[in-house]
Amino acid sequence: MLRFFRTIRKKLIEEDNVRTYLLYAVGEIFLVVLGILIALQINTWNQQRIEAQKESRYISELTRDLNSQLQEIQYLNERHSSSLERLNMLIDLLNENESLKVNEKIASLFFSIYERTSFTIKNPIYQELIATGNIELIGNKEFRNSIIQYYQRLEKAALIIQKNNDSNDLTIKPHALQLVEIWPPGFALLPNSSGTTSEFGRSNFPEMHNVFDRNLADEQKLFEIYNLIKMQLLISASNLEEINITEQLTLDLIDKLEDL
Numbered sequence: 001m002l003r004f005f006r007t008i009r010k011k012l013i014e015e016d017n018v019r020t021y022l023l024y025a026v027g028e029i030f031l032v033v034l035g036i037l038i039a040l041q042i043n044t045w046n047q048q049r050i051e052a053q054k055e056s057r058y059i060s061e062l063t064r065d066l067n068s069q070l071q072e073i074q075y076l077n078e079r080h081s082s083s084l085e086r087l088n089m090l091i092d093l094l095n096e097n098e099s100l101k102v103n104e105k106i107a108s109l110f111f112s113i114y115e116r117t118s119f120t121i122k123n124p125i126y127q128e129l130i131a132t133g134n135i136e137l138i139g140n141k142e143f144r145n146s147i148i149q150y151y152q153r154l155e156k157a158a159l160i161i162q163k164n165n166d167s168n169d170l171t172i173k174p175h176a177l178q179l180v181e182i183w184p185p186g187f188a189l190l191p192n193s194s195g196t197t198s199e200f201g202r203s204n205f206p207e208m209h210n211v212f213d214r215n216l217a218d219e220q221k222l223f224e225i226y227n228l229i230k231m232q233l234l235i236s237a238s239n240l241e242e243i244n245i246t247e248q249l250t251l252d253l254i255d256k257l258e259d260l
Contacts, residue, residue, distance in 0.1 A: 062147070073250060076243050077247060079117050080117065086112040087112050087236060112232070114168075117165075119157055121151070143260065146253060160239075172231055175228060
């Protein structure tokens with residue numbers, strides 16, 4: 001092909017046909033430019049195809065992460081709902097019985113005051129999208145913003161729950177242990193059927209029974225125990241509210257993914 005053009009160009013020069021040569025030169029330039037534009041367009045199409053494949057993979061893996069996050073949130077929802085229910089039962093028992101005596105049920109309910117859970121964010125694909133800048137590959141701008149806002153809200157929920165856990169660890173738990181003295185040597189929390197640690201080693205139950213009964217009979221200590229339970233109720237309710245919010249946000253985002 002190049003030899004063909006060179007032959008024509010040489011012939012035109014030898015014939016000294018300037019006008020025809022100029023037209024030929026313009027045509028040759030046009031063909032070169034056209035070839036470049038076609039090559040660029042093919043490259044653009046290829047790049048768009050690659051990016052579309054990446055976007056599809058990211059959306060698929062985001063769906064996987066969101067479903068994993070939903071399972072984690074629903075598990076935490078069950079844990080905190082159960083804890084809240086047990087704390088309310090304990091408050092009701094304290095309110096309804098002036099001469100309340102400790103039994104295994106009361107002691108077991110009281111252990112809800114020690115319960116804590118961590119909020120784990122499962123976001124490996126989101127972290128990759130942000131770190132690489134590939135978040136821009138998500139073509140739907142509204143959905144892209146929804147992803148960013150969703151994970152920012154999860155971080156807020158995790159921070160609130162962590163601060164609530166710190167309040168339990170640093171304030172409620174030590175004070176509760178000091179008040180009811182239910183941590184004698186050999187005492188151990190035991191997992192119950194639901195996987196929580198709300199039961200106790202019964203080998204020390206008689207000793208705990210006596211100490212707890214004595215403190216419940218002390219009006220000042222009973223008041224402090226009551227307040228500790230109320231504080232833990234507020235913490236559990238706060239955690240559950242965050243968990244409910246993030247659960248709904250997760251479900252909404254999964255629905256948006258399915259509509260893409």
